[in-house]
Amino acid sequence: MLETLRNIVQDVNAAPDFQRRLDIIVSRVKEAMGTEVCSIYLMNPARTHYMFVATEGLNIEAVGNVRLAIDEGLVGVVGRRAEPINLEDATTHSQFHYLPEIGEERFHAFLGVPIIHHRRNLGVMVVQQSESRRFDESEEAFLVTLSAQLAGIIAHAEATGEIAHLGQDDHELRDLRFVGVPGAPGIVVGDAVVVQPTADLNAVPDREVENVMVELAVFDRAINAIRTQIRQIGEQLATSLPPQELALFDAYLHMLDDDALAGDVRDEIRKGQWSQGALRHVIQEHVRNFERMEDSYIRERAADVRELGQRVLANLQDIRQKKTHFPENTILVAQEVTPAMMSEIPTERLKGIVSMQGTGNSHVAILARALDIPTVMGAVDLPLFSVENRTLIVDGYFGQTFLNPTPKLLDHYASLMAEEREFAQELEEFKDLPSVTTDGHEVVLWVNIGLIGDVSRALDRGAQGIGLFRTEVPFQTLDRFPTEEEQRVIYREHMEAFSPLPVTMRTLDIGGDKPLPYFEIQEDNPFLGWRGIRVTLDHPEIFMAQVRAMIKANAGLEGELRIMLPMISNVGEVDEAKVLVNRAYTEVVEEGVVVDRPQIGVMIEVPAAVYQARELAKRVDFLAVGSNDLTQYMLAVDRNNPRVAELYNETHPAVLHALREVVVAGHAEDKIVGICGELAGTPHGAVLCIAMGFDILSMSSPSLLKVKWVVRNISRMTAMRMLVKVLKMHTADEINDFMHRSLIEAGLGRVIPSYRGPDAV
Ligand code: PEP
Numbered sequence: 036m037l038e039t040l041r042n043i044v045q046d047v048n049a050a051p052d053f054q055r056r057l058d059i060i061v062s063r064v065k066e067a068m069g070t071e072v073c074s075i076y077l078m079n080p081a082r083t084h085y086m087f088v089a090t091e092g093l094n095i096e097a098v099g100n101v102r103l104a105i106d107e108g109l110v111g112v113v114g115r116r117a118e119p120i121n122l123e124d125a126t127t128h129s130q131f132h133y134l135p136e137i138g139e140e141r142f143h144a145f146l147g148v149p150i151i152h153h154r155r156n157l158g159v160m161v162v163q164q165s166e167s168r169r170f171d172e173s174e175e176a177f178l179v180t181l182s183a184q185l186a187g188i189i190a191h192a193e194a195t196g197e198i199a200h201l202g203q204d205d206h207e208l209r210d211l212r213f214v215g216v217p218g219a220p221g222i223v224v225g226d227a228v229v230v231q232p233t234a235d236l237n238a239v240p241d242r243e244v245e246n247v248m249v250e251l252a253v254f255d256r257a258i259n260a261i262r263t264q265i266r267q268i269g270e271q272l273a274t275s276l277p278p279q280e281l282a283l284f285d286a287y288l289h290m291l292d293d294d295a296l297a298g299d300v301r302d303e304i305r306k307g308q309w310s311q312g313a314l315r316h317v318i319q320e321h322v323r324n325f326e327r328m329e330d331s332y333i334r335e336r337a338a339d340v341r342e343l344g345q346r347v348l349a350n351l352q353d354i355r356q357k358k359t360h361f362p363e364n365t366i367l368v369a370q371e372v373t374p375a376m377m378s379e380i381p382t383e384r385l386k387g388i389v390s391m392q393g394t395g396n397s398h399v400a401i402l403a404r405a406l407d408i409p410t411v412m413g414a415v416d417l418p419l420f421s422v423e424n425r426t427l428i429v430d431g432y433f434g435q436t437f438l439n440p441t442p443k444l445l446d447h448y449a450s451l452m453a454e455e456r457e458f459a460q461e462l463e464e465f466k467d468l469p470s471v472t473t474d475g476h477e478v479v480l481w482v483n484i485g486l487i488g489d490v491s492r493a494l495d496r497g498a499q500g501i502g503l504f505r506t507e508v509p510f511q512t513l514d515r516f517p518t519e520e521e522q523r524v525i526y527r528e529h530m531e532a533f534s535p536l537p538v539t540m541r542t543l544d545i546g547g548d549k550p551l552p553y554f555e556i557q558e559d560n561p562f563l564g565w566r567g568i569r570v571t572l573d574h575p576e577i578f579m580a581q582v583r584a585m586i587k588a589n590a591g592l593e594g595e596l597r598i599m600l601p602m603i604s605n606v607g608e609v610d611e612a613k614v615l616v617n618r619a620y621t622e623v624v625e626e627g628v629v630v631d632r633p634q635i636g637v638m639i640e641v642p643a644a645v646y647q648a649r650e651l652a653k654r655v656d657f658l659a660v661g662s663n664d665l666t667q668y669m670l671a672v673d674r675n676n677p678r679v680a681e682l683y684n685e686t687h688p689a690v691l692h693a694l695r696e697v698v699v700a701g702h703a704e705d706k707i708v709g710i711c712g713e714l715a716g717t718p719h720g721a722v723l724c725i726a727m728g729f730d731i732l733s734m735s736s737p738s739l740l741k742v743k744w745v746v747r748n749i750s751r752m753t754a755m756r757m758l759v760k761v762l763k764m765h766t767a768d769e770i771n772d773f774m775h776r777s778l779i780e781a782g783l784g785r786v787i788p789s790y791r792g793p794d795a796v
């Protein structure tokens with residue numbers, strides 16, 4: 036059964052458009068279950084009725100022309116009850132509704148299952164038979180399982196507007212809206228450039244080519260190169276491999292013949308597809324064919340075809356090298372955008388980012404915020420393969436992207452962008468003004484940095500210090516660990532630029548979602564695994580080199596160096612780390628460097644640290660809350676998983692109470708307490724943090740002036756009154772609504788983007 040399910044889902048996924056997907060579903064289900072009928076009824080987007088969208092066995096002419104009211108017939112009952120209905124003779128059921136157009140009168144046995152995605156009913160799938168009989172349990176289980184798997188595909192079609200416009204090409208559909216989550220605020224209109232990870236065949240977009248001859252020549256070069264490589268490897272291994280293993284190389288070479296894979300790819304190219312896209316089509320088709328085979332040995336050959344495809348792709352990518360031309364308003368689109376992809380595009384051209392994976396708390400989103408690039412994350416439904424070169428609107432405030440915008444929608448967004456520019460210009464005047472509330476309370480605003488270039492952006496905006504230097508970023512851009520001296524130079528550059536302002540350096544925080552290409556950590560559960568301080572305490576050589584580099588970099592400068600430890604979950608880790616920091620300091624001084632002892636601080640990022648905040652505060656000079664991770668761990672919500680992004684809420688009452696407790700605990704020990712998670716850089720978050728008594732708010736530099744504007748336009752008393760009410764609330768929604776209204780009432784509505792989608796235009 037598993038095999039059949041897998042094959043159906045694969046075939047459905049491979050179909051070129053939605054109508055064909057539906058047709059494949061009904062025909063394959065009918066065949067697999069041996070029934071006489073399989074049909075699909077889908078809810079229309081306005082959710083007022085079901086549409087008869089596909090059938091095998093009933094009147095095909097009725098497809099697209101018949102509808103059922105939401106509560107009509109057995110389909111209506113299945114949808115309403117959200118559970119299967121299995122009837123021996125449907126025609127005798129009180130809810131049976133006879134539709135003459137579809138010709139179902141001769142069928143008695145009826146099994147209908149709902150198609151549900153994320154709690155929403157999207158439609159109903161039905162199988163029928165003329166003989167009166169109940170479908171058995173395994174048949175019912177099969178249809179329920181299949182429906183649950185297909186629900187995602189149908190939800191995707193709903194999101195892309197394909198259901199509303201069944202039968203139309205997506206190029207004809209306008210203002211197509213794809214919902215993700217906000218990654219970095221701001222709006223931009225630009226041209227999509229799809230970037231694929233190196234040699235990832237599954238991420239290759241479709242691209243039409245004009246010059247087929249050139250494309251064929253590129254493909255020939257790649258094939259010749261790979262033939263040579265395979266022969267060479269075969270010769271090298273000739274004496275060490277058994278003959279049956281060596282035969283694999285011949286098999287590979289054979290697959291590259293014109294009467295096999297290569298011929299098929301050439302045919303696709305001749306139809307106007309670029310070579311990488313043609314290769315993807317052909318390899319996926321062959322893989323599917325192999326995977327469908329009954330014989331397990333032949334089935335496993337699918338892996339060989341995939342491997343060969345990757346190799347050919349790598350050669351094609353080498354021949355073409357990297358894309359060098361990017362449009363002026365490039366919107367970087369990828370399955371999973373990485374910092375490396377961002378760095379391939381000239382900064383002045385990279386105007387927006389859309390990532391199908393990840394959420395607002397993924398590191399790419401954090402980098403995008405630092406660089407002020409409007410970003411949408413988790414746009415899972417975006418048709419990656421067909422957006423290349425097309426106009427996109429990226430609305431980073433509401434996490435939405437529009438494809439094929441109408442002139443009306445473009446005008447609308449152009450006016451929002453103009454408003455934004457005007458506000459940004461006004462904010463410029465605030466950069467040298469003090470950050471003081473209307474009742475005279477000073478709020479210290481620092482910045483989070485990590486990227487080269489962040490420093491000048493931060494200083495331009497009047498930052499008073501660095502509250503978080505994410506040191507892993509320089510580590511990620513190399514192909515090995517940086518040396519102590521290499522690190523010293525980078526850190527020094529930042530510290531000099533900020534001198535005499537304080538600089539907070541976080542020790543290496545890898546693991547979780549921050550991988551190093553040269554230090555792979557394979558874990559089933561990386562966020563609960565080897566990350567942050569756990570890695571560096573296990574590798575004192577890495578920790579010591581980094582801390583020594585930090586201390587040396589501060590020599591001769593007036594600014595205070597603060598060293599901060601990430602992911603602390605027990606006091607023992609702090610004690611151990613302090614011993615190492617003190618040893619590093621002594622060593623550096625013994626080497627003759629004249630430098631002050633650094634301050635040491637702990638990041639409060641896991642719930643255990645909240646409950647031990649006072650114990651931790653006793654041991655160090657300062658506490659800093661990493662609310663991004665703290666939210667993730669308190670709510671048990673992966674910060675990168677779009678499926679649970681709605682549950683990730685920094686204003687969850689439990690998180691806010693925890694923040695308040697950390698401030699109280701830190702202050703009880705007379706220690707400075709800061710916050711450097713993203714919450715601090717949002718208008719509502721900043722107001723709540725000020726009211727809680729945080730001594731330092733650290734944020735990405737683009738947020739700085741907006742937050743300063745909020746600070747200078749609100750009194751601490753008002754903020755505290757808001758907090759008192761918020762701490763009595765029970766849900767994040769209630770808190771968000773209340774803060775939204777309160778900021779507007781306090782005259783701060785300008786910093787709150789209002790939703791104005793196409794419906795409001
Ligand atoms: C945090 O977790 O809030 C934080 C500032 O660290 P990072 O986002 O780099 O994990």
Ligand code: MG
Nearest residue numbers: 640661663664
């Ligand atoms: Mg963190």
